[in-house]
Each structure stands twice: as structure tokens, then as C-alpha cells.
Amino acid sequence: MRILFLTHSFNSLTQRLYVELAERGHEISIEFDINDAVTIEAVRLFQPDLIVAPYLRRAIPEKIWRHHLCLVVHPGIVGDRGPSALDWAILNGEPEWGVTVLQANGEMDAGPVWAATNFKMREARKSSLYRNEVTEAAVAAVLQAMDRFKSGSFTPSLPGAGARGQWRPLMGQSDRRIDWSLDDTRTILRKINSADGAPGVADELGGELCHLYDACEEDSLRGKAGEIIARRHGAICRATRDGAVWIGHLKRIIPGEKTFKLPATVVLNGTLADVPEAPLPLDASPDRKTYQEIRYEEKGGVGYLHFDFYNGAMSTEQCQRLLEAYKQARQRPTRVIVLMGGQDFWSNGIHLNRIEAADSPADESWHNINAMDDLVQAIITTDNQLTMAALRGNAGAGGAFLALAADRIYARAGVVLNPHYKNMGNLYGSEYWTYLLPRRAGERGREIMENRLPLGAAEAKRLGLIDDCFGANVDEFSARIEAIAQALAGDPSYETQLAGKRQRRARDEAAKPLAQYRAGELERMKLNFYGFDPSYHVARYNFVFRVPNSWTPLHLARHRRVRRKIAVTV
Known part of the structure; x- marks a missing residue:
């Protein structure tokens, strides 16, 4: 089939789906979802048999979903709706979660269900769950949905009254806010894990307003709740009321300025002089709960x-x-x-x-x-x-x-x-x-x-x-x-x-x-690095600061290559 991927970016899940479908002989072209006009043009140029949306941040234009089957990959169980599906699952300690493939319609995440796959949740960072369990479940669900589409005999249906999922709003910082004097270690880890990747958990460290990322439990160091008690290879260890957690990366919060993630000790440089190093032997037990790169x-x-x-x-x-x-x-x-x-x-x-x-x-x-x-x-x-x-x-x-x-x-x-x-x-x-x-x-x-x-x-x-x-x-x-x-x-x-x-x-x-x-x-x-062409430095800046895509590269947008060749010939 001719399949158009409509996606916010060529992220890990989109790449995996691209690989799986190309391996099965499908012709894949990709368009970044920049605005309605660009998306509509991509559909007109490629004339796809099917549109797959692995990773979107906004609704597909009605002009497209009215005339083309659009399968949206949603990282939530059947009936789940909203932009923070995996975040809520982690924060609420869900034992099982899933991925649902929905048909796009006039409501976000509310279309008929073509396929769904569930998985057991690990206590892990959101980014890790997304790259592993969510990705594997998404591949299985998309392949099942495509088989059903090709059969011509499957009719998708809306989630029934017994569906466990529900509408949940965008998770805000108030939902993740950490109270270091009251929250236990497990709660703190869930809050940081639910925001890992993006947006991070807003907090204050050493007088710096920061977003927290990359957390793990510490099994032996202890101190007064909220205090930074140790550092190791770029990470800091912060005491909780019943233990301690390591925080590997931070991002400064500076109103009106763009910032990016860096190792915690780099961000807090100059404020950690009294914080001791906590060395760890290279052959430390794999059963230890601590920060070890x-x-x-x-x-x-x-x-x-x-x-x-x-x-x-x-x-x-x-x-x-x-x-x-x-x-x-x-x-x-x-x-x-x-x-x-x-x-x-x-x-x-x-x-x-x-x-x-x-x-x-x-x-x-x-x-x-x-x-x-x-x-x-x-x-x-x-x-x-x-x-x-x-x-x-x-x-x-x-x-x-x-x-x-x-x-x-x-x-x-x-x-x-x-x-x-x-x-x-x-x-x-x-x-x-x-x-x-x-x-x-x-x-x-x-x-x-x-x-x-x-x-x-x-x-x-x-x-x-x-x-x-x-x-x-x-x-x-x-x-x-x-x-x-x-x-x-x-x-x-x-x-x-x-x-x-x-x-x-x-x-x-x-x-x-x-x-x-x-x-x-x-x-x-x-x-x-040092020559007159700044392309590497520009590309690195755009990558680090997550500058939104303004166009889809031609090596991804197959549907635009012929048009470009014709323009050059003329």
C-alpha cells in the first residue's frame, strides 16, 4: 500500500513504524504536520491508500479525515483520551496500560477503534516506557489495524460503556509538584518519571528554578528531606523523607529564554562546593539502587x-x-x-x-x-x-x-x-x-x-x-x-x-x-566545526533547542521529490 505518515517529528516510534512497514513492502512517505495547508498538499501529492499518524500534537484537518482513512496511534488504553495519557498512567501507578489505534474524526482521540494492545507497566521513566513497551504495543496494534483494513470486512466501533479509559486533561506542573517534606521516595520518582523527556518537573535547587529529569532511587545515602546530599558524575542526590533520589539532568527555567537539559552538576555549578562526591566502584552490584552510568x-x-x-x-x-x-x-x-x-x-x-x-x-x-x-x-x-x-x-x-x-x-x-x-x-x-x-x-x-x-x-x-x-x-x-x-x-x-x-x-x-x-x-x-559553512552549528542549535520543523526533508517526503525534480528541470 501507499502509506502517508503524518507526524509532528520523525521520533523513535515513527522510525520504528517506518522500518516495520517498509520491511513488509509498503511504500512510505512522511510529512511533518506543520499546518493544514501543507498537510492537505501532501495528501494530494501522494494520494495514499492509508494515512497513519504515529505522533501528533493537533487534530487532523477535517478535509483529510472526511475523505481518507486516518489511523491515529494513541498511547493509552481503549477509551482513554487526552494529551497526557502516559503521564497519568505513570503518576497513578497503573499496573497495565496500552496503545489504541483510532480512526480520526471530529474529536481528539474519540474515533472508532481499529486495534488495541495492552502491556504491563514498569516503574520507569516515561521516555523509557515510550521507547520500549509503548513502541512494541504500537507496532502490534498498527499491524493488526492494517490487516483489518486490508481484509475489507472489519467495522471499527466506538469504545463501549465498559471501557476503562476516560478523558484526562493536559497534566500541569501543579499535578506533579513535589513536596519534599511530605512526599515519599516512590511518589517523587513517579512525579519525575511522568514528566521525563518533556516537560520535566518544575522545582527549585540551590536557588535555581529548574525542571527535573532522569531520576532513580538511592538505597543507602540519607539526609534531611529536600537537601542535596551527594553528587556523582554529573548527577545530584537529594534526600527524601524516607530515603533519597538521584537527579541526573536539569533544565533552567528562565522567563523569556530558551534553555535545554544539562547534567545537574553543570547547571548548579558553583553551588555544590560543600556537597561531597559519592564514588562508586566500577564493579558495584547490579542489584544496587543508585546512579551508575x-x-x-x-x-x-x-x-x-x-x-x-x-x-x-x-x-x-x-x-x-x-x-x-x-x-x-x-x-x-x-x-x-x-x-x-x-x-x-x-x-x-x-x-x-x-x-x-x-x-x-x-x-x-x-x-x-x-x-x-x-x-x-x-x-x-x-x-x-x-x-x-x-x-x-x-x-x-x-x-x-x-x-x-x-x-x-x-x-x-x-x-x-x-x-x-x-x-x-x-x-x-x-x-x-x-x-x-x-x-x-x-x-x-x-x-x-x-x-x-x-x-x-x-x-x-x-x-x-x-x-x-x-x-x-x-x-x-x-x-x-x-x-x-x-x-x-x-x-x-x-x-x-x-x-x-x-x-x-x-x-x-x-x-x-x-x-x-x-x-x-x-x-x-x-x-x-571551524569552516565557513555553519550548517552543523545551525542543525545542532535547532536540535538542542527543539526548534519546530518548518518543512519536511526530501529524504523523508517522497511525494515531494518528483515535484522538486520537475521544478529543477524547468
């Missing part, structure tokens, strides 16, 4: 290196800490090192927010990319162990090429990869991609870089970027990864495989040293 554990000759950075972004300092942890892992008497990344994201490369906040974004971009390169180089040149990358979550830009540095690469079946840089102002990219991509994909590497579209795990396997994909969820995937790693460590041919790895690296180095790949990439990157 990097963690290492060993099982049966295998070392597992976890690095769970917020939104997958890796600053200069985080890259350096991860490199030191990796060097320690290399010194251990293990046979296999598994790079686990984080649950929501494996890695998304350089930290654009930290770069934007620097005195010289160009200089910080340079430091950050070199720190990423140092890390990738260490993985490529590891010759005393075999390495595995285990992608539980999505990976993009430099993070995707960081994964390619490993000897073996596996991804969860629902993972989406964006192994390209050009969407960030025609950034050239580094992380040794000019060496790693051809090694994996051969001549298809150039097409992957130019395509600028997301790849599903199945397609990445066909292209040779990864070795395999499996696992319906993170737990299932992680269990399979452990089995593969243990088998590899105990394989009778292990020494032969390790010797083969050393020989290949020696041949590659003789043909063209890694230093030459890096120098060539960084020469192009220096132009991005």
Missing part, C-alpha cells in the same frame, strides 16, 4: 561492560571514563568482552547539549569527537580478547559506528539504527567509519551513508552491519547474549579465532594504518 561485571570468563548514558549521548568526559573502564576490562583474565550499552539507547555518539553549552562549541565538538575516536580505536585494537556489541537499544550516528568496532555485533529484533551523520548539518563523521563500514558492508556502505534513513535490525543483518538479531524484549535478548558470549568463551576454536583476528588487523594496518583513516575523517570534521 558505567558498570562492569564478570561471569564465566566473560566481562560485561554496561554504559547507560541519558538519551545515549556521550560527552568528552563520559567517553574518557568509558575508555578507562574498557582499559580495565582488557586487563582482566577474560576471553570475551561484551559491550552492553544502555537499555533505551546503545549509544548516539557525541553529546550535542554539552557541546552547545560550551564556551566554544567548535572546540568542544573537536574534543568530543577525538574522545570518541580514542574509545573506538581501543576496541578495534584489542588483541587479547574477542569483543561483542550487544545492542539492547537504538544506536545512531557515531554510536552506531562505535558498535561496528566490535568483532561481533548483535541487536535486539526491535532495534533501529541510524548509521549516518548527514542529518546533523551534513556532518562528515569520524569514529573510524571509513574503515569500519566498508569492512562490514563493502560497496553498500556509501549507499547506507547517503540514504539518511533508519535501518531495522533485520535489514542491518542483510546488509552485513550486524551478525544477527533476536529477542522480543530486552530480557530475552540479554539472556541470549549471555549464552552466546559464554559459548564463545568456551569454544575449542577460541585461540584460532583470536589468532585470526590479530592477523586480519595486521593485514589491514599494513594496507592502510588506522591513523590515516582518523586523520582523513578529522580533516573533514574540522571543516564542519
Whole structure:
């Protein structure tokens, strides 16, 4: 079918649905919902069989839904209505939630139901639930709705009187306000989790009005409720009446000014002199409840290196800490090192927010990319162990090429990869991609870089970027990864495989040293950072400050490409 995606942005859910439907042979075109006139024009140009709205912030124009079937993906159970569906579910401690696919009509979220899928709720950030449970449920529900549409025999119906869902208003800051003297730890976590991603919970810290994000429980530190009692790697620990919580990121509230998220200690710099550091060993127990971005554990000759950075972004300092942890892992008497990344994201490369906040974004971009390169180089040149990358979550830009540095690469079946840089102002990219991509994909590497579209795990396997994909969820995937790693460590041919790895690296180095790949990439990157073309800096600013889209890029809007070509020809 010809399917038009009408969406506010090309977010994680929209990308996953794009991948799933394209994998099934559908012709997909995408239009950002900027205004009614643009939307109506997109429908006229593409003439879709079906319109799918994975992520909207306003109603579809009547001129469209009157004449085309429009399936709206709503992150709520049947009967749920309103713009804060998942927020209320988290705040109210719902044990089960769901996704409903509705037919657009004259009322928001009130159309006939085509499909619905429910899931068990985790105690987690809204952004994490959205990228995992909500996304998986949405894929299942959309595919079911499409099957029903194609059958021609299904008649959708309005939610019945027994539907559990109800209308709920936009959740405001008053609904999430924290009373540090009265609220217990669980309540505080729910309030911050319900706002994670956006809009955050408004609060005051150290005399600064801020939005709070990225919270987790602390199991041992204690203090007077409301006080900041510790700090660790950019996060602050704040005491509650019955425990403590870590807050990883803040966003200043400055009336009349745009601000963006940064690590909490960066925002509160200068006010934390009396707050002690709370160091944590790299091999701290995985059962601990605390803030830990990097963690290492060993099982049966295998070392597992976890690095769970917020939104997958890796600053200069985080890259350096991860490199030191990796060097320690290399010194251990293990046979296999598994790079686990984080649950929501494996890695998304350089930290654009930290770069934007620097005195010289160009200089910080340079430091950050070199720190990423140092890390990738260490993985490529590891010759005393075999390495595995285990992608539980999505990976993009430099993070995707960081994964390619490993000897073996596996991804969860629902993972989406964006192994390209050009969407960030025609950034050239580094992380040794000019060496790693051809090694994996051969001549298809150039097409992957130019395509600028997301790849599903199945397609990445066909292209040779990864070795395999499996696992319906993170737990299932992680269990399979452990089995593969243990088998590899105990394989009778292990020494032969390790010797083969050393020989290949020696041949590659003789043909063209890694230093030459890096120098060539960084020469192009220096132009991005310091050259006359400001495209990278403009694109980064727009990304960091969430500047609304003013048009849909042509690599997404297939329906506009022919028109553009005709205009150029004329």
C-alpha cells in the first residue's frame, strides 16, 4: 500500500513504524504536520491508500479525515483520551496500560477503534516506557489495524460503556509538584518519571528554578528531606523523607529564554562546593539502587561492560571514563568482552547539549569527537580478547559506528539504527567509519551513508552491519547474549579465532594504518566545526533547542521529490 505518515517529528516510534512497514513492502512517505495547508498538499501529492499518524500534537484537518482513512496511534488504553495519557498512567501507578489505534474524526482521540494492545507497566521513566513497551504495543496494534483494513470486512466501533479509559486533561506542573517534606521516595520518582523527556518537573535547587529529569532511587545515602546530599558524575542526590533520589539532568527555567537539559552538576555549578562526591566502584552490584552510568561485571570468563548514558549521548568526559573502564576490562583474565550499552539507547555518539553549552562549541565538538575516536580505536585494537556489541537499544550516528568496532555485533529484533551523520548539518563523521563500514558492508556502505534513513535490525543483518538479531524484549535478548558470549568463551576454536583476528588487523594496518583513516575523517570534521559553512552549528542549535520543523526533508517526503525534480528541470 501507499502509506502517508503524518507526524509532528520523525521520533523513535515513527522510525520504528517506518522500518516495520517498509520491511513488509509498503511504500512510505512522511510529512511533518506543520499546518493544514501543507498537510492537505501532501495528501494530494501522494494520494495514499492509508494515512497513519504515529505522533501528533493537533487534530487532523477535517478535509483529510472526511475523505481518507486516518489511523491515529494513541498511547493509552481503549477509551482513554487526552494529551497526557502516559503521564497519568505513570503518576497513578497503573499496573497495565496500552496503545489504541483510532480512526480520526471530529474529536481528539474519540474515533472508532481499529486495534488495541495492552502491556504491563514498569516503574520507569516515561521516555523509557515510550521507547520500549509503548513502541512494541504500537507496532502490534498498527499491524493488526492494517490487516483489518486490508481484509475489507472489519467495522471499527466506538469504545463501549465498559471501557476503562476516560478523558484526562493536559497534566500541569501543579499535578506533579513535589513536596519534599511530605512526599515519599516512590511518589517523587513517579512525579519525575511522568514528566521525563518533556516537560520535566518544575522545582527549585540551590536557588535555581529548574525542571527535573532522569531520576532513580538511592538505597543507602540519607539526609534531611529536600537537601542535596551527594553528587556523582554529573548527577545530584537529594534526600527524601524516607530515603533519597538521584537527579541526573536539569533544565533552567528562565522567563523569556530558551534553555535545554544539562547534567545537574553543570547547571548548579558553583553551588555544590560543600556537597561531597559519592564514588562508586566500577564493579558495584547490579542489584544496587543508585546512579551508575558505567558498570562492569564478570561471569564465566566473560566481562560485561554496561554504559547507560541519558538519551545515549556521550560527552568528552563520559567517553574518557568509558575508555578507562574498557582499559580495565582488557586487563582482566577474560576471553570475551561484551559491550552492553544502555537499555533505551546503545549509544548516539557525541553529546550535542554539552557541546552547545560550551564556551566554544567548535572546540568542544573537536574534543568530543577525538574522545570518541580514542574509545573506538581501543576496541578495534584489542588483541587479547574477542569483543561483542550487544545492542539492547537504538544506536545512531557515531554510536552506531562505535558498535561496528566490535568483532561481533548483535541487536535486539526491535532495534533501529541510524548509521549516518548527514542529518546533523551534513556532518562528515569520524569514529573510524571509513574503515569500519566498508569492512562490514563493502560497496553498500556509501549507499547506507547517503540514504539518511533508519535501518531495522533485520535489514542491518542483510546488509552485513550486524551478525544477527533476536529477542522480543530486552530480557530475552540479554539472556541470549549471555549464552552466546559464554559459548564463545568456551569454544575449542577460541585461540584460532583470536589468532585470526590479530592477523586480519595486521593485514589491514599494513594496507592502510588506522591513523590515516582518523586523520582523513578529522580533516573533514574540522571543516564542519571551524569552516565557513555553519550548517552543523545551525542543525545542532535547532536540535538542542527543539526548534519546530518548518518543512519536511526530501529524504523523508517522497511525494515531494518528483515535484522538486520537475521544478529543477524547468
